[in-house]
Amino acid sequence: MDKVREAAMAARSKDVRNRWFLSAPALLVIFVAAVGPLFVMLLYSFMAKGDYGDVRFGEFSLDGWFSVFFQRDLFDDTFGLADAHIAIIWRSIKLSLSTTILTLTLGFPTAYFIAMRPARNREIWVFLVTIPFWTNLLIRTFAMQQVIRNEGLLNNALIWLGVIDSPIQIMYTDTANLLGMTYVYLPLMVLPLYASIERLDFRLVEAGYDLYATRLQVLRRIIIPIVKPGLIAGSILVFIPSLGAYVTPRVLGGGKNMMLGNLIEMQFGGGRNWPLGAAISITLMALVMIALLIYVRNASRNGGGHA
Amino acid sequence: MNIKWISTTAAAAIAVMASAGAASAEGELNIYNWGDYTNPDLISKFEKEYDVKVTLTDYDSNDTALAKIRAGGHGFDIVVPSANYVPIWVREGLLLEARPDQMENFKNVDERWVDVPWDEGRHYTVPWQWGLSGIGVNTTVYDGDINTSAIFLDPPEELVGKINVEPEMNDVLFATIKYFGGEWCTTDKDVLRKVRDKLVEAKTKWLAMDYSVTDKLPSGEYAAVYYWNGAIMRSREQNPDIKFGYPKEGFPYFMDSVAILKDAKNPENAKLFMNFIMDPENAALISAYAKYANGIKGSQEFMPEAMKNAPELVIPAEYENAGEFLASCEPDVVDFYSRIWTEVQK
The missing domain is CATH 4.10.220 (Light-harvesting Protein)
Incomplete structure (x- = not known):
């Protein structure tokens, strides 16, 4: 033995x-x-900042970390919360959550529609969803600008239809950021959703109808629990890059409605504060980690969550 | 930007491919300059004359350029920093002492631009273009007095929410300090507090702090800008309703100068380029594109007719004294100013 x-x-x-x-x-x-x-x-992030960017090597300093959340008032030297940073972090979280919800709302019916097609047609639809990836992100963002700017497609169409008299200001607002990010990240939501809806056993749906479930009940009690992994995977794939989005707010936000990515970039450029930039970057990663931990926690509580 | 931007990018890509085919070029030159600032005709003329292949890369602020070059491994030969940044570049040991003052065409440099505070006697740099920050207003939206910084600091009702301000710390702070009667490099806390409070408040009435003025001012998306005069002139040429104003409280001049980097791979070609742009005919090409004045005597006669008496370029006598070249302030003053600016930007 x-x-x-x-x-x-x-x-x-x-x-x-x-x-x-x-x-x-x-x-x-x-x-x-x-x-x-x-x-x-x-x-x-733990070093003192150099005069023209960079850091002073070997000079330990907590200033970078301190100024992520706190600031010393310029004039009366009192301490307070760095409300500007907190506002930007909050805007980033809010916009990323909104983007996730919006892509989910648009992506779920799309993925469901594709999964409902006859098997031989599905690949064409999936292929169509991936077409935007052929174009550079920057070009897609500028294309979005052409749609929503004051002289753009959307405003011109609305004026032509007589819905509005003068253009609606969409560019340089949070709405512009939201629209841009939704457009850019939508495929990342559709693809994992499609992957799990495709494997859905539709006999279960039919059984639900046979037992007199309403459409909403079938969706809530049968479809959503089964496709949950795809739902969560898609949400994570959209939420995380949204948090660090840089190009979209830069082009569509007009340098005024910054998000975390822009705030970090600014510290390495005009802000000349590399330690702060490094500290904010790590804060951003911590946020992502927290989001993922919450997901893992929830997933394991629901018995793994994997179908 | 936008479509025009895309098509220029495409054109540039094609140009790069085309020139890559002509591998016979004797040498290379890598220029790192502000975006939308370099006349392609000037580049192709230089390429033909010296059989050198030129690659142009853009940056959007002095700090971006400084950060990138300091990081090393950039491969650029030439950079075009603004006046108040030149001493930093020199102090940091990033520039080659190319001695343009001993070059053949140096005799063409206007005396006014030889003994400049940022480069006495021009041992490092050659004038590229100079201009000023002023006000551009679409007069169909607002037809009041536009010769004041109040246009963007205390905007009239008609302009609220339609203003674009250049995202350049020194120029914006200068105009605001002057607006409250202060002097540049002041440490007067009362003035600076007013400056910060005003900027933070005024920013809520702006639409953007962006660079795409030559496109969005003519199209009507911006109704007013605080921006550089050449870009406003280019906007006016597309839309005659746009008028230029000189802030009577005070406005900043700028001059960008061509310098050679210490670790340049092609210093000889870079020197050829320096000498090349001090030729009046070539200097006129620079101005014809970006619509700013250059510092070369005799270039006037080669310039487009429209530039000779443009209201954006010919400064009226009554406003001449309102303009000022920004000195480099003491480090602690700079530090204080950038903290104000960070508060404004966020």
């Missing part, structure tokens, strides 16, 4: 060793390319 167990243990430990050996290149890349820069960032 002991011999057998020993042999099994030896085989297992060899197996483990092999696995580590085989994944070493990937681990190395992850370590060098992801953990390394993160470590540099963490280090920079």
Whole structure:
């Protein structure tokens, strides 16, 4: 008995060793390319800022971290919350949540529609959804600008139809950011949703109708619980890049309605405050981690959540 | 920007591909300059004359350029910093002492621009263009007095929510400090408090702080701007309703100068370029595109007729003294100013 167990243990430990050996290149890349820069960032966030950007090496300072959330008043030297930073963080969270909800509202029916097509047609629809990815993000954002600007398609159409007399100001508002991000991230919502709706067993839906469930009940009690993994995956895929969005608020927000990405960029450029930029970047990552932890918590509470 | 921007990008891409085919070029030159500021005709003329392949890259602020060059590994030969930034570049040891004052065409530089405070005797830099920040207003929206900073600091009802202000700290702070009767580099807390409070309040009445003026001022999307005169002139050429105003309280002059980087890979070609742009005919090409004055004597006669008496370029005698070149303030003053600016920007 002991011999057998020993042999099994030896085989297992060899197996483990092999696995580590085989994944070493990937681990190395992850370590060098992801953990390394993160470590540099963490280090920079604890240094004093240089006069023209950069940091003063070896000079420890908590100023960067302090000014993420607090500020010293310019004139009377009193301490207070850095309301500007908090406003920007709040705007980023709010806009990212709104984007997630909007893409979900638009993406769910789209994904459902695709999954309802005959199998041979589905791929064409999925293909159509991915077409925007062929174009650079910047170009897509400028295209959005052409649609919503005062002389743009949308306003001109509304004026032509007589709905409004003068253009509605959409550019340079939070609405512009929301529309732009929804447009850009919609495919990221549709694809995972489609993947899980496609696997949905429609006999269950039919059974629901047979038992006199209303459409809403079927949706709430049968469809949504089953496609939940796709729903959550899509929401995460949209929410996280939205939090760090940079191009969209830069082009459509007009430099006035900043989001976190722009605030960070500003610290490395005109703000000349690299430690603060590094500290905000880490704060942003912490936010993402918290969002993911909440997801994992919820998922495990619901018995894994995976269909 | 927008469609025009896309098509220029496409055109640039094609141009790059085309020139990549002509591998016979003797050398290369990598220019790092402000966006929408360099005449393509000037570049192709230089390329033909010296058989050098030029690559142009854009930046949008002095700080962006400074940060990128300081980070190293940029591969650029030439940069075009503004006057008050030149001493920083020199102090940080980023510039090559190219001695343009000993070059053949230096005799063409207007005496006014030789002994400048940021580069006495021009040992490092050559004038590129100079101009000022002023007011541009679409007179169909507002036809009152526009020779005042009040247009963007205390905007009239008609302009609220339709104003674009250049996102350039020094120019905006200068105009605001002057608006409250202060002097540049002041540390007077009473004045600076008013400046901050005013800017924070005024910003809520602005539409944007952006660079796309030559497109959105003529189209009517912006009804007023505080911006650089050349861009406003280009806007006026597309839409004659646009008028230019000189802020009587005080307005900043700027001059951007061409400098060679210390770690340039092609310093000889860069020197050729420096000498090249001090030729009046070539300097006129620079101005013909971006519509700012240059610092080269005799370039006037090669300029387009419309530029010779443009209201944006010929400063009326009554406003001449309101303009000022911004000195570099002491580091602690700069620090204080940038904290005000951060509060405004956020």
